[in-house]
């Protein structure tokens with residue numbers, strides 16, 4: 001019985017599938033690959049002309065990685081629903097897109113990555129809101145780059161060769177919320193003060209791995225996230241962020257900070273993540289290094305050379321849940337530093353790879369292992385450097401009673 005039913009049902013099912021596939025392949029221009037009815041992927045198919053017969057319903061068209069030499073005016077006419085066009089990796093240098101060729105009412109996303117542009121080309125869609133421009137050899141950004149594209153909300157110019165941004169470059173971008181200018185060659189001399197000041201909707205500024213040796217000045221107060229990771233920034237002065245009260249995340253890992261001045265983060269009431277991993281910090285954490293950060297949840301201080309932490313250093317961090325102190329130069333710590341009256345919400349603590357001096361003064365910390373409102377991670381990696389009797393021993397092999405003074 002079951003077999004008969006199955007063999008009757010199968011043909012209906014098959015016919016349905018074949019019809020569906022039939023429609024999809026009929027409308028897909030050779031040699032492209034189509035997904036559903038509306039996404040047409042002609043990328044990396046070896047074509048040198050834009051194929052004929054692109055369905056008028058198409059929303060996504062990828063032409064990248066081909067030998068296409070230009071985008072002629074009129075060739076995409078009728079693609080009224082096109083929202084994304086991929087023109088990546090075509091070897092374009094400047095004038096390959098003819099005037100009007102991309103003026104389609106719904107075309108807002110353009111991928112121009114992996115080309116040979118030394119400029120942002122003309123004739124991009126007026127309504128463009130997202131531009132992918134990574135891996136182009138462009139060196140200088142100026143006002144001509146963006147004046148025609150005031151609808152831009154997002155751009156990614158990472159991995160370009162940008163050394164200079166001219167004054168007023170971004171003035172037209174009143175809607176931009178995200179800028180990725182990472183892995184380029186910006187120095188402080190190449191970024192005029194206030195060049196982002198008109199971008200009053202800017203939320204995320206990604207400056208990872210540039211050559212900045214100091215913080216930028218005149219940033220818009222709308223910013224919530226700044227990524228300075230991988231820049232040789234040397235110092236964070238007092239009140240460095242007083243004009244950026246809405247900041248939620250600040251990233252500095254892999255920088256060259258030797259000094260964080262007292263009250264550097266004053267006023268950042270909504271800052272939740274502060275990342276100083278591998279930031280070359282050699283100064284002690286004072287009572288005022290992290291003052292005034294009531295929303296801070298995660299503090300990464302791992303892989304620095306922090307020699308000591310003052311008793312009241314964490315007292316303002318009422319929201320702190322994870323504290324990363326691994327890989328520093330701490331030999332001891334006062335019990336009051338981690339007192340729950342200061343940091344009532346702490347739940348994860350990393351203290352491994354420090355030269356702990358395991359005498360009676362530090363016994364309290366060993367007692368907290370498996371015995372506190374927070375978890376001390378990786379006790380087998382927390383090793384005593386002294387006194388001699390316990391030197392080299394990991395904490396999971398020691399008892400609190402082993403922490404003695406002579």
Ligand SMILES: *[C@@H]1O[C@H](CO)[C@@H](O)[C@H](O)[C@H]1NC(C)=O
Pocket residue numbers: 041043044045062086
């Ligand atoms: C074309 O690009 C899409 C994503 O945009 C990708 O998933 C696909 O693998 C690419 N096709 C070829 C043949 O490279």
Ligand SMILES: *[C@@H]1O[C@H](CO)[C@@H](O)[C@H](O)[C@H]1NC(C)=O
Pocket residue numbers: 056057058078079080081
């Ligand atoms: C564009 O999309 C809308 C809604 O999905 C659809 O009704 C319309 O027919 C499409 N236009 C074209 C030219 O395909």
Ligand SMILES: *[C@@H]1O[C@H](CO)[C@@H](O)[C@H](O)[C@H]1NC(C)=O
Pocket residue numbers: 080081105106
């Ligand atoms: C495309 O643009 C037209 C004209 O602006 C608009 O009426 C239509 O709804 C848009 N289609 C989609 C899918 O957004």
Ligand SMILES: *[C@@H]1O[C@H](CO)[C@@H](O)[C@H](O)[C@H]1NC(C)=O
Pocket residue numbers: 245246247269270
């Ligand atoms: C901080 O966040 C709260 C809650 O999201 C918000 O109401 C407040 O305006 C923010 N304050 C600042 C200075 O951004």
Ligand SMILES: *[C@@H]1O[C@H](CO)[C@@H](O)[C@H](O)[C@H]1NC(C)=O
Pocket residue numbers: 282305307329331
């Ligand atoms: C660590 O601290 C000791 C003194 O406690 C000092 O001699 C040493 O130079 C410091 N090491 C680093 C890498 O900062």
Ligand SMILES: *[C@@H]1O[C@H](CO)[C@@H](O)[C@H](O)[C@H]1NC(C)=O
Pocket residue numbers: 287310311312313315
């Ligand atoms: C740091 O703060 C604690 C707690 O408020 C206080 O006991 C200590 O004296 C302060 N240390 C310095 C150097 O100000």
Ligand SMILES: *[C@@H]1O[C@H](CO)[C@@H](O)[C@H](O)[C@H]1NC(C)=O
Pocket residue numbers: 366367368371400
């Ligand atoms: C747990 O902590 C308390 C004090 O906080 C201490 O008296 C006790 O000895 C600790 N227990 C262990 C097993 O370390």
